[in-house]
Amino acid sequence: MHYPSAWLQGVSLGESIASELRLQIIRGTVKPGEVISENRVAADFGTSRSPVREALKTLSNEGLIRLERMGAVVLGLSSKDIEELYDVRFLIESFVQQRLAHGNQEHLITKCNQIIDKMELAVKYNDVIDFAYQDFSFHEAIVIAAEHKRIFHLWTSIRHIVMTVMLITTEEVFSKGEGKLNSVIDKHRTIVKGLESRNAGTIQKVVQEYFSDSRQTLHTSLPQF
Numbered sequence: 001m002h003y004p005s006a007w008l009q010g011v012s013l014g015e016s017i018a019s020e021l022r023l024q025i026i027r028g029t030v031k032p033g034e035v036i037s038e039n040r041v042a043a044d045f046g047t048s049r050s051p052v053r054e055a056l057k058t059l060s061n062e063g064l065i066r067l068e069r070m071g072a073v074v075l076g077l078s079s080k081d082i083e084e085l086y087d088v089r090f091l092i093e094s095f096v097q098q099r100l101a102h103g104n105q106e107h108l109i110t111k112c113n114q115i116i117d118k119m120e121l122a123v124k125y126n127d128v129i130d131f132a133y134q135d136f137s138f139h140e141a142i143v144i145a146a147e148h149k150r151i152f153h154l155w156t157s158i159r160h161i162v163m164t165v166m167l168i169t170t171e172e173v174f175s176k177g178e179g180k181l182n183s184v185i186d187k188h189r190t191i192v193k194g195l196e197s198r199n200a201g202t203i204q205k206v207v208q209e210y211f212s213d214s215r216q217t218l219h220t221s222l223p224q225f
Contacts, residue, residue: 001027001171004129007163014054017045021055022164025064025076032076036065062161077161085161086211092155093139094207096146097191098200105195108145112138112192116185123181131181132170136163138188142195187213 003019011019021041024030041052056072059065063081065072077085100108115138122131139162143155173180187210194206 001167003164004133004167006129007133012051012054013045013047014051015058017041017047017051018055018058019160019164020045021059022062022064022160023167025059025074026161026164027168028076030074032074034074035068035071036074037071039070058160064161082165085158085165086214088154088158089162090207090211092143092151093211094204096143096148096151097195097203097207099146099148100142100195101198101200101203105145105198108141109192109195111141112188112195115141116188116192119185119188123178123185126174128170128174129167131174132163132167135170135184135188136166138191142191 001023003016003023008016008019021030021036030036036056038049038052038056041055042049045052056065056067060067060072063075064077065074115134118134119131119138122128122134140155140159143152146152173184190206191210194203197203
């Protein structure tokens with residue numbers, strides 16, 4: 001699998017290269033300890049070394065590689081890294097959803113329901129990539145709706161890894177058939193119902209259950225280092 005070109009519209013060449021390398025690292029195609037050569041990546045992408053350096057700097061900031069003089073050493077995502085990523089996601093989404101309990105969220109709820117409709121269409125057409133993209137868009141819409149600048153900054157720092165992990169785990173979910181996909185969609189409907197309740201306690205329970213289930217899928221989908 002390559003990183004979906006449709007997800008890269010409007011991004012720089014360096015960001016595009018970072019996305020492809022990120023996918024290879026998180027999938028385990030490029031393993032921890034392997035060396036990424038600037039020259040080799042530049043040749044693979046038919047570009048100069050400048051955007052490659054931009055890409056490697058991004059991946060270094062995300063903790064996926066360690067920069068060396070002429071390239072980088074792959075660190076990858078360990079089991080502990082994955083757990084910590086989901087801890088941060090849980091903290092962000094739990095906070096923003098409880099914040100959204102106070103006030104009318106009719107516009108957000110409408111948007112979330114529209115995204116769920118698109119997820120159902122993706123199942124109908126067996127479109128793994130669009131399902132993953134809609135899943136990501138659902139969660140990001142909720143984070144944005146909270147209108148909390150510092151929380152959104154924190155989300156931005158992990159969003160590319162989250163998007164890549166979702167792409168990989170969605171492949172695993174699709175391999176388990178329509179029943180599993182429908183259960184994922186139902187979990188998103190439950191999140192919407194939680195928001196509709198405007199009850200912080202209900203919302204917290206929904207978020208906890210969602211992330212408990214998601215962690216189980218995660219551990220069966222990603223290589224363990």
